[in-house]
Amino acid sequence: GGCQHMTHRLPGGCGHEFCWICRADWMGHNSSECAKRAEQYKEDEIKASEAKTELDRFLSCYHRFESHKTSLGYAKTQLSNCPQLALDLQKEFGLLPEACGFLQNTAEQLKTNHRALMWSYVCTYYASDPNSSAPSPVEKNLLFHLQEKLQEHTDRLTELWEHPNIKFQDYHQVMDWREKVMKFTKVASHYLQNFVQDVGQGLTADLKS
Numbered sequence: 001g002g003c004q005h006m007t008h009r010l011p012g013g014c015g016h017e018f019c020w021i022c023r024a025d026w027m028g029h030n031s032s033e034c035a036k037r038a039e040q041y042k043e044d045e046i047k048a049s050e051a052k053t054e055l056d057r058f059l060s061c062y063h064r065f066e067s068h069k070t071s072l073g074y075a076k077t078q079l080s081n082c083p084q085l086a087l088d089l090q091k092e093f094g095l096l097p098e099a100c101g102f103l104q105n106t107a108e109q110l111k112t113n114h115r116a117l118m119w120s121y122v123c124t125y126y127a128s129d130p131n132s133s134a135p136s137p138v139e140k141n142l143l144f145h146l147q148e149k150l151q152e153h154t155d156r157l158t159e160l161w162e163h164p165n166i167k168f169q170d171y172h173q174v175m176d177w178r179e180k181v182m183k184f185t186k187v188a189s190h191y192l193q194n195f196v197q198d199v200g201q202g203l204t205a206d207l208k209s
Helices: 031-093 097-127 137-161 171-200
Strands: 006-009 017-019
Touching: 017 137, 031 097, 031 171, 097 171, 137 171
Parallel strands: none
Antiparallel strands: 006 017
């Protein structure tokens, strides 16, 4: 209901008169053409909304891809710093050289996990396409679940790994940290293997067997 004739009133406005329904100039306005234009505007708005949804989906995956790309670069830096960190721990706390091998193993694991997570968001982008019937809803949910678990355990390993930023007090504190890091490196590796294996098998291979 209501009048279709709209005017951008003076003062302050420009005085332009138009149809509220089809947005055409009021001068020479034609009711039959109005319905056609209104329908076209409706279609254009739907397309614009779909385009925005698509852009939001892309940007969500892109930002996460870039975040893990940055973390991957940081993990590479950590890996290159491992020899010096090992020497520091040996000198300050008397660790044996063979007790420091976990440093490189953990840095390698973080690098591998971040690389997998980085590329997983390419999978997520295509899997979340509402116009695609593949993968199935079950496969999508499994992908997102595996991705979330891998992210969660990679973050936890990162938190443990960065503990050296807090000054150690003695040898026993270092060895306690070492044990926790080694255990959680295995856990993070397990979740990575699950992710790679299940995605590589098409996600629902286990469900179908």
